[in-house]
Amino acid sequence: MSPAARYDAVVLGGGHHSTIIAPYLARAGMSVAVLERSGRFGGAAMSGKGPLNGFTMNLYSHWTRFYSHPAYRDFGLYDEGLRYAFPDGNEAMVFDDGTAFVGYSAYRVVDDRGTQEPWPEGVKRTEEAIRRFSDADADTYLRIHDAYAGGLKTAFGQHRFTAPPAWGEPDPLEAMLSEDGVIQPVHQFMSLRQLAYDFFESAELRTLFLRAATTSTGCYGDDVPGLQGLVHVLALTLSLEPAAIAIGGTQAITDALLAAGRKRGVEYHSHAPVAEILTRNGRAIGVRLESGDEVEADVVVSGLGLPQTLLKLTPSVELPRRTRNRLANVHYDRGQLAWLNVAVHEAPDYAARVGDPEVGPQPRLYWGPKDPDWLATRYQAEIFTRGHSSRFFALSSTDTLWDPGRAPAGKHLVGVEEFAAPLRFFDRQQWKSIENGVVDLLVSSWPRYAPNMTRDNIAGVRIILPRDILATHPDMLEGGYSQGTTMASQSGRFRPVPELSGYRTVLPNLYNCSSSMHSGSGIGRGSSLNCWRTIAADLGIEP
Numbered sequence: 001m002s003p004a005a006r007y008d009a010v011v012l013g014g015g016h017h018s019t020i021i022a023p024y025l026a027r028a029g030m031s032v033a034v035l036e037r038s039g040r041f042g043g044a045a046m047s048g049k050g051p052l053n054g055f056t057m058n059l060y061s062h063w064t065r066f067y068s069h070p071a072y073r074d075f076g077l078y079d080e081g082l083r084y085a086f087p088d089g090n091e092a093m094v095f096d097d098g099t100a101f102v103g104y105s106a107y108r109v110v111d112d113r114g115t116q117e118p119w120p121e122g123v124k125r126t127e128e129a130i131r132r133f134s135d136a137d138a139d140t141y142l143r144i145h146d147a148y149a150g151g152l153k154t155a156f157g158q159h160r161f162t163a164p165p166a167w168g169e170p171d172p173l174e175a176m177l178s179e180d181g182v183i184q185p186v187h188q189f190m191s192l193r194q195l196a197y198d199f200f201e202s203a204e205l206r207t208l209f210l211r212a213a214t215t216s217t218g219c220y221g222d223d224v225p226g227l228q229g230l231v232h233v234l235a236l237t238l239s240l241e242p243a244a245i246a247i248g249g250t251q252a253i254t255d256a257l258l259a260a261g262r263k264r265g266v267e268y269h270s271h272a273p274v275a276e277i278l279t280r281n282g283r284a285i286g287v288r289l290e291s292g293d294e295v296e297a298d299v300v301v302s303g304l305g306l307p308q309t310l311l312k313l314t315p316s317v318e319l320p321r322r323t324r325n326r327l328a329n330v331h332y333d334r335g336q337l338a339w340l341n342v343a344v345h346e347a348p349d350y351a352a353r354v355g356d357p358e359v360g361p362q363p364r365l366y367w368g369p370k371d372p373d374w375l376a377t378r379y380q381a382e383i384f385t386r387g388h389s390s391r392f393f394a395l396s397s398t399d400t401l402w403d404p405g406r407a408p409a410g411k412h413l414v415g416v417e418e419f420a421a422p423l424r425f426f427d428r429q430q431w432k433s434i435e436n437g438v439v440d441l442l443v444s445s446w447p448r449y450a451p452n453m454t455r456d457n458i459a460g461v462r463i464i465l466p467r468d469i470l471a472t473h474p475d476m477l478e479g480g481y482s483q484g485t486t487m488a489s490q491s492g493r494f495r496p497v498p499e500l501s502g503y504r505t506v507l508p509n510l511y512n513c514s515s516s517m518h519s520g521s522g523i524g525r526g527s528s529l530n531c532w533r534t535i536a537a538d539l540g541i542e543p
């Protein structure tokens with residue numbers, strides 16, 4: 001079915017944030033069409049067959065907590081089929097000296113609406129686990145936990161799900177800063193390396209903090225993640241939020257959102273690439289598709305990167321020179337992944353279980369050298385010069401422990417994340433050897449941590465590299481996982497550039513809901529909900 005000639009609202013791109021905003025627009029009574037260039041919806045939130053017959057892998061995003069997004073509740077997504085498993089063990093790391101650290105969730109999800117309650121048992125177990133290697137860090141953990149429970153958790157949620165305030169008005173995280181508090185003014189300007197060494201004394205937590213930071217912000221040791229990045233990384237390192245596995249894979253999030261949209265009348269059109277945003281008298285009036293078809297709309301919402309939206313699709317709009325330069329100067333060269341789906345005969349069995357029988361079934365299990373200085377100072381250098389690190393620092397998850405339906409009976413699927421160079425640094429042939437290098441390093445390093453992870457145990461591997469990401473996600477420049485690195489100068493009220501940071505654009509009825517806006521990259525971040533609330537405010541309707 002082709003799109004109709006006119007809707008109240010059109011949404012450009014059928015990616016993750018478009019699938020969130022569409023049902024909100026429709027719930028307000030608007031006719032809505034979502035226009036996606038490819039054959040599938042969900043953007044980087046989709047699963048597919050592989051790496052072998054009978055397995056279902058996450059093609060891109062994997063670690064998600066969509067149960068905490070307001071849409072989960074607003075649209076009853078549990079009843080639309082989005083179910084999570086919530087293991088007690090949360091963030092863990094196995095080190096190269098045979099030791100390990102397992103953290104436990106400080107909160108539990110207690111119902112099908114995503115409601116959380118504190119889990120004191122989890123806090124006690126995490127504290128005890130840290131105390132085994134550092135009393136000072138165990139005390140720090142308790143202080144951070146108490147600050148989190150005492151307001152930081154709420155502030156973090158508000159920060160994510162509200163539009164950033166103007167300069168001069170503190171955002172919810174800035175409002176929590178105090179010179180004698182846990183999060184102090186200087187922390188917003190510290191590099192990751194400084195933060196790791198400021199908060200923690202042990203090599204264990206410094207290593208985990210630095211590695212988790214690259215997963216959650218894309219940043220490396222000398223980058224400044226800002227308050228948003230800092231609080232996120234602390235929450236990960238210390239298991240402050242419930243970790244979870246989406247049953248059925250990340251696709252389950254997209255499927256539930258599409259079901260919610262369809263129920264409210266949203267039309268989803270695939271193979272509908274947008275070639276131009278049409279304008280008249282200083283307003284957006286709709287879009288022209290590559291097919292030449294035109295679709296009119298009162299409200300035009302771009303789920304595409306802001307640079308694509310304003311530098312490519314709106315040729316008739318004059319941008320101030322500085323804004324144009326700034327949009328072209330958004331940095332993308334962090335968070336480039338080597339994302340591997342590994343089909344195995346037996347689940348990994350970590351040798352560190354001898355010291356702690358709990359090691360292994362954690363949804364966020366890292367393994368790598370216990371070497372924070374190397375992570376802080378040489379990890380990025382090697383990735384940028386060699387294409388990948390010479391020492392493997394994995395984040396992994398054996399999803400099928402909780403979701404056996406994604407593998408043939410008795411087999412397992414392990415997702416493994418490492419980092420790679422920005423796409424432009426190497427040519428096609430070099431990327432081929434980087435691909436081989438990453439897979440060889442995975443296979444040669446893994447048995448050191450889990451002796452049963454021999455070559456014979458690995459049935460198949462599918463690797464996704466920056467070239468694969470850019471080919472499917474034109475706004476993830478350099479093949480990173482983000483539409484603009486989430487560093488301090490590109491976060492909050494500065495994202496992606498200060499003068500265009502609040503979901504409104506240069507035309508009064510053209511909005512941007514994509515992850516190139518605050519609160520950045522990641523499944524379940526706030527850009528689409530915040531964009532919807534901005535549109536509702538402009539139209540004078542209840543969000």
Ligand SMILES: Cc1cc2nc3c(=O)[nH]c(=O)nc-3n(C[C@H](O)[C@H](O)[C@H](O)COP(=O)(O)OP(=O)(O)OC[C@H]3O[C@@H](n4cnc5c(N)ncnc54)[C@H](O)[C@@H]3O)c2cc1C
Pocket residue numbers: 012013014015016017018035036037038041042043044045059060061062063064272273274275303304337339464469472473474475476480481482483513514515516520521522523524
């Ligand atoms: C490999 C990888 C791993 C990741 N891992 C995680 C993870 O574990 N956890 C997590 O939280 N996040 C993860 N992310 C990040 C997360 O997936 C993204 O932040 C999120 O998908 C961004 O949503 P979006 O709607 O802004 O963009 P996208 O989801 O990329 O959607 C954009 C859509 O627009 C379409 N499009 C582009 N141009 C046009 C056009 N001209 N006309 C019509 N359609 C167009 C694209 O085809 C795409 O469908 C990962 C991302 C990648 C790539």
